[in-house]
Structures are given as structure tokens and as C-alpha cells.
Amino acid sequence: MLTPALRATKPRSDDLLAWYDRHRRDLPWRARPGETADPYRVWLSEIMLQQTTVGAVKPFYERFLERFPTVESLAEAPADAVMQAWAGLGYYSRARNLHACAKAVVENHDGRFPGTEAELLKLPGIGAYTAAAVAAIAFDRKAAAVDGNVERVVSRLFMVEEPLPKAKPIIRALTEEIVPEDRPGDFAQAVMDLGATICTPKRPACAICPWMQPCQARAAGLQETFPKKQKKETGQLRKGAAFVVLRADDSILLRTRPPQGLLGGMVEMPTSAWEPDYEPARAMVDAPIEARWKRLPGVVRHVFTHFPLELTVFLAKVPKDEPAPEDMRWTPRHQLHEEALPGAMKKVLVHALGDMPAPKAAPKAKKANA
Numbered sequence: 001m002l003t004p005a006l007r008a009t010k011p012r013s014d015d016l017l018a019w020y021d022r023h024r025r026d027l028p029w030r031a032r033p034g035e036t037a038d039p040y041r042v043w044l045s046e047i048m049l050q051q052t053t054v055g056a057v058k059p060f061y062e063r064f065l066e067r068f069p070t071v072e073s074l075a076e077a078p079a080d081a082v083m084q085a086w087a088g089l090g091y092y093s094r095a096r097n098l099h100a101c102a103k104a105v106v107e108n109h110d111g112r113f114p115g116t117e118a119e120l121l122k123l124p125g126i127g128a129y130t131a132a133a134v135a136a137i138a139f140d141r142k143a144a145a146v147d148g149n150v151e152r153v154v155s156r157l158f159m160v161e162e163p164l165p166k167a168k169p170i171i172r173a174l175t176e177e178i179v180p181e182d183r184p185g186d187f188a189q190a191v192m193d194l195g196a197t198i199c200t201p202k203r204p205a206c207a208i209c210p211w212m213q214p215c216q217a218r219a220a221g222l223q224e225t226f227p228k229k230q231k232k233e234t235g236q237l238r239k240g241a242a243f244v245v246l247r248a249d250d251s252i253l254l255r256t257r258p259p260q261g262l263l264g265g266m267v268e269m270p271t272s273a274w275e276p277d278y279e280p281a282r283a284m285v286d287a288p289i290e291a292r293w294k295r296l297p298g299v300v301r302h303v304f305t306h307f308p309l310e311l312t313v314f315l316a317k318v319p320k321d322e323p324a325p326e327d328m329r330w331t332p333r334h335q336l337h338e339e340a341l342p343g344a345m346k347k348v349l350v351h352a353l354g355d356m357p358a359p360k361a362a363p364k365a366k367k368a369n370a
């Protein structure tokens with residue numbers, strides 16, 4: 001893949017690894033120098049980091065690991081518990097795949113993650129990037145793990161003119177060319193760290209970059225123009241109605257979404273279908289129960305990966321003996337935080353009730369007599 005001219009300016013892994021040894025990020029899932037990486041932790045972190053920032057993942061990762069410290073404990077957990085622990089991280093298909101993957105590792109691999117990209121790729125929810133990242137980081141295999149940070153660094157190093165996403169195979173092939181035989185796991189993490197801390201999207205710190213010399217974009221003064229990107233097409237706006245029912249005993253009406261599809265297995269207040277031409281004026285035909293509904297002013301906006309959504313919120317108060325319709329249930333407000341509510345539904349609750357109800361405070365322990 002590298003032409004002779006490119007080969008002459010090929011970035012040296014030694015330069016990057018020397019920088020990494022001094023400046024590596026201290027991350028909770030990362031093995032320290034001299035420690036052996038734990039494949040479960042590496043895999044868990046890589047799944048969590050898909051489409052989510054390191055800062056956002058850190059507290060979730062710690063809590064998740066406390067709750068499911070081993071792949072066996074995760075495999076044995078009920079699906080509800082996994083979804084609940086995942087709530088707030090978004091992209092919920094990841095949680096379902098995570099659970100399925102843990103079960104496959106326990107059932108088919110005796111609780112041990114396989115160490116090759118090819119075997120890892122056969123597991124649920126593990127795509128090309130994650131297979132390469134786990135093989136490299138957890139098993140020190142020579143693998144090209146190309147995430148967004150690596151795409152940025154490599155496209156700048158070699159001035160890849162092809163726009164993303166078409167450039168992906170080119171960038172992957174170039175990355176394969178620079179992965180060393182020695183310390184491929186550290187190399188993978190080093191390129192990620194370089195992209196996260198030095199070769200940032202805006203104003204990369206080229207002056208302190210260990211690859212300043214061979215970087216073609218830096219030489220041309222065009223760093224920030226790479227990677228080239230194709231214009232994004234945003235999905236069509238969908239609209240719908242969300243129904244918040246508050247019972248006199250301070251409970252909210254909820255239901256669980258079907259396991260497959262958008263937000264599969266997550267919990268929500270009843271809603272209408274979400275459609276581009278939904279008319280809130282005819283929302284009453286979708287209301288889950290007969291009640292005196294109040295249409296709240298404004299709308300709740302939420303952006304999913306493929307489309308933006310606008311929900312008109314309706315609120316009703318019902319007596320405490322109101323039964324839940326089929327496939328729905330009442331949940332006390334102070335227990336809502338235990339439900340796997342996605343971000344869009346939390347916004348609906350805040351819109352309807354003024355805030356996301358906090359858990360009930362535990363009763364204070366009595367002071368011992370002096």
C-alpha cells in the first residue's frame with residue numbers, strides 16, 4: 001500500500017512508543033506498565049467507548065464493573081439488570097449485544113475471551129474495530145484497531161484525500177503498514193492517545209507531536225482539513241405524542257419496549273408512533289387510558305443517530321385505584337431512577353414534572369446514645 005515515497009517518510013513506531021511511555025493516559029480499564037491486561041475489562045471499555053467519550057464512560061465503567069465484576073457475573077445477570085446498568089449511556093443495542101456476547105464467551109469459550117481477531121469477530125456485537133482493539137490491547141496481537149482518533153491521525157500523516165466513510169479501507173490498510181511487530185498493543189493505545197491528546201480535531205499540537213517530522217499534513221500546513229468528510233445527511237424529522245400519567249399514589253405509568261429495534265428493551269411512558277406527519281391534534285386516539293388529558297406547551301426534542309424527534313407531551317392525573325392497561329405498569333416516582341429510561345424519556349419526564357425525580361433518601365441512622 002505504501003509507495004516508495006511514502007515508505008521513505010513512514011512514521012516510526014519507536015518514536016510514538018517512546019512518547020507513549022512518558023505520556024500515556026491513566027485509564028481505569030488500562031493495564032499499568034508491567035500488568036497484564038484483563039480481556040473482560042478491555043472488551044467492556046471498548047464497547048462502552050463506541051460513540052461515547054472517555055469522560056462520559058469512566059463513571060459508568062466503574063459502576064458497571066462493580067455490579068458485574070466478571071464475564072460470568074454479566075452472563076448470568078437478567079437482561080433487565082444489564083439494561084438498567086446501561087441506562088444513560090445510549091445506543092442500547094450495545095447493551096443487548098454486550099449481554100449476548102458475555103453469554104457466548106461463557107457458554108462457548110469457557111469464560112475466556114478468544115485472542116484472535118477472527119475468533120473475536122464471531123462474537124455478538126464485536127465488529128472489525130473492537131476485534132482488532134481487543135486482540136491488540138488484551139492479547140498484544142498485531143492488529144490495526146482504527147477508531148475515530150486513529151482515522152484522524154493516519155489521514156493527516158498520509159494526507160488521505162478520499163473523504164470518510166469511503167476512506168476507511170484506505171486508512172485501515174495504511175494503519176496495518178505502521179503497526180509494529182513489537183508492542184502492538186501499546187502501539188494501538190499510543191495512536192489512540194495521540195489522537196485524543198495531541199492530534200485533536202481542532203488546533204492539533206504538532207509542535208510537540210512525536211510524528212511531526214513524517215506528517216505530511218503538518219508539512220503542508222493543512223492539518224485541520226483532514227480527515228476529509230462526506231456531507232452528512234440528517235434523517236427526516238419524526239413527531240409523536242408522549243403520555244405521562246401520574247396516579248394519586250405518586251406513580252407513573254410505564255411500559256417496556258419490544259426487545260428488538262430502536263431502544264429495544266428500554267422503558268418508556270406510553271407514546272404514539274413516531275412519524276414525519278404525526279398530528280398532535282389527533283393524539284387522543286393514541287392515549288393509553290381515558291382521562292382528562294392536558295396538552296403541555298412546547299415540545300421535547302431529541303436527536304437519535306438517524307433522525308431527530310419532536311414529542312408533544314400530554315399529562316393526566318388519575319385516582320389511586322386506576323389499573324394499568326395490559327402490558328403496562330405503575331412505578332413509584334421515587335423508583336424511576338431504577339428504570340432503564342432512555343434520554344428522550346427522561347426529557348419527557350422533566351418536561352411534564354419539572355425534574356427527574358430523585359431516589360427517596362434512605363432513613364438517617366439513629367445516633368447512638370453518648
Ligand code: SF4
Pocket residue numbers: 153156157198199200204205206209210211212213215216217218223
Ligand atoms: S504532526 Fe500534527 S497533524 Fe501530524 S500527526 Fe502530529 S499532531 Fe497530527
